[in-house]
Amino acid sequence: MFEIPSGSDFLTQIAQQSVSRRRFLRDMTGAGAGLLIGARRASALRREYGQKTIIVTFGGGARDQETFAPEGQRYIPRILMELIPRATFYTQVVNRGILGHYVANASLATGCYESFNNFQSIRPENPTIFEYFRQDRRRQASDVWVIAPSNGFTSIGESGHPAYGRGKGATVVLPKALLAGVSGGSERPFESLLRDSHEGPVGAGVYASTARQDEAIRDLLQISMSDFKAHAQSVSSPDELSLYIALHLMRSKAPSLIWITLHDIDIAHAGAFSLYTDAIQRTDRICAELVRAMDQEPEYKGQTNFFILPDFGRDADDDPSGNGFQHHRSGDALCRTTWLLAMGPGIRENTTVDRPVESIDLVPTVAKMLACDARFAQGRPLVEVL
Incomplete structure (x- = not known):
């Protein structure tokens, strides 16, 4: 584990984040009337959990200044007004691990703080939720899907653990790799979509994966780029393509577990504040569209658990060791403290939980x-939603 600072100033910052988010929510939406203190259980309200689960993570997160603070609420109207009133909302989710997008998402998927090089395509050391589900419930790979950014995420679907590993994890869809195939191997007309992360030594590369694997997934999904172009609000957004694939997957395959990692917010590394806030608004809309599909699709309606969780935050403007909204280098409270939204059958609505939890509790x-049985996970179950 990578320990965060334990000094009183740092802990006070984290607590202030929690109080601020609750206040913003109360003022904006009235959420918090069902405030839970401590570990009060919600299990008495339900007889069974949802039969399906959708998890949305997004790279780099966004600071409160651009989301829950009064000046930032205009960027997330759907999360505030449509989703949080239906959800249990955790205001104080701490990430104690490495603040790199792939390694942080791998930690979210395993429930353990992974410690590998963020810029290498390495399988997580610990088993993933995808492997636990498939092995314990005897499910096929077609019932568990990951839709993720291209670079590095090819290995997130299964671990290197000897009891799990090869062939026992999720089917991983890398939208940019699929796009390269249906575009005939040429970057045009989707050149911007084929570009990877804006951070790190691999930032300018175009993802290249196993052609046979990509072809098999394309055949399985039968995606249509003409249909994508006709319906996407922005054909230059990788996250729009991820949304299109997710909706197509829900309608055609109806898998039990879908994990979607959005990544447009990572444009913040380029230093353009307007592009960063535009990506926040797009993420807000995409989350709402996924919930709308969950409510409408017969295979998901009334039986789906839905989670939203940023992988981590971003630097504070006044931290000399960071770069403000551009990066997540300082390890301060804004970088390490995020939030989690949980909704579904029997999960309390319009409820705020202020106690500190960790991202690996997912x-x-x-x-x-x-x-x-997540037998090797280091996190603890969130009792308020169980």
Whole structure:
């Protein structure tokens, strides 16, 4: 584990983040009337959990200044007005691990703080929620899908653990790799979509994966780029393509577990504030569209658990060791403190939880809902939603 500072100033900052988010929510939406203090259980309200689960993470997160603060609420109207009133909202989710997008998402997927090089395509050391679910529930790979950014994320679907590993994880869809194939191997007309992360030594590369694997997934999904162009609000956004694939997957395959990692917010590394806030607004809309599909699709309606969780935050403007909204280098409270939204059958609505939890608590929580055993996870189940 990578310990965060334990000094009183740092802990006070984290607590202030929690109080601020609750106040903003109360003022904006009235959420918080069902405030839970401590570990009050919600299990008495339900007889069974949702049969399906959708998890949305997004790279780099966004600071409160651009989301829950009064000046930032205009960027997330759907999360504030449509989703949070239906959800249990955790205001104080701490990430104690490495603040790199791939390694942080791998930690979210395993429930353990992974420690590998963020810029290498390495399988997580610990088993993933995808492997726990498939092995314990005896599910096929077609029932568990990951839709993720291209660079590095090819290995997130299964771990290097000897009891799990090869062939026992999720089917991973890398939208940019699929796009390169249906575009005939040429970057045009989707050149901007084929570009990877804006951070790190691999930032300018175009993802190249196993052609046979990509072809098999294209055949399985039968995606249509003409249909994508006709319906996407922005054909230059990788996250729009991820949304299109997710909706197509829900309608055509109806898998039990879908994990979607959005990444447009990572444009913040380029230093353009307007592009950063535009990506926040797009993420807000995409989350709402996924919930709308969950409510409408017969295979998901009334039986789906839905989670939203940023992988981590971004630097404070006044921290000399960071770069403000551009990066997440300082390890301060804004970088390490995020939030989590949980909704679904029997989960309390319009409820705020202020107690500190950790990002690695996601996996043991989802595992209990899906009736599998996250036996190697280091996190603890979020009892308020169980």
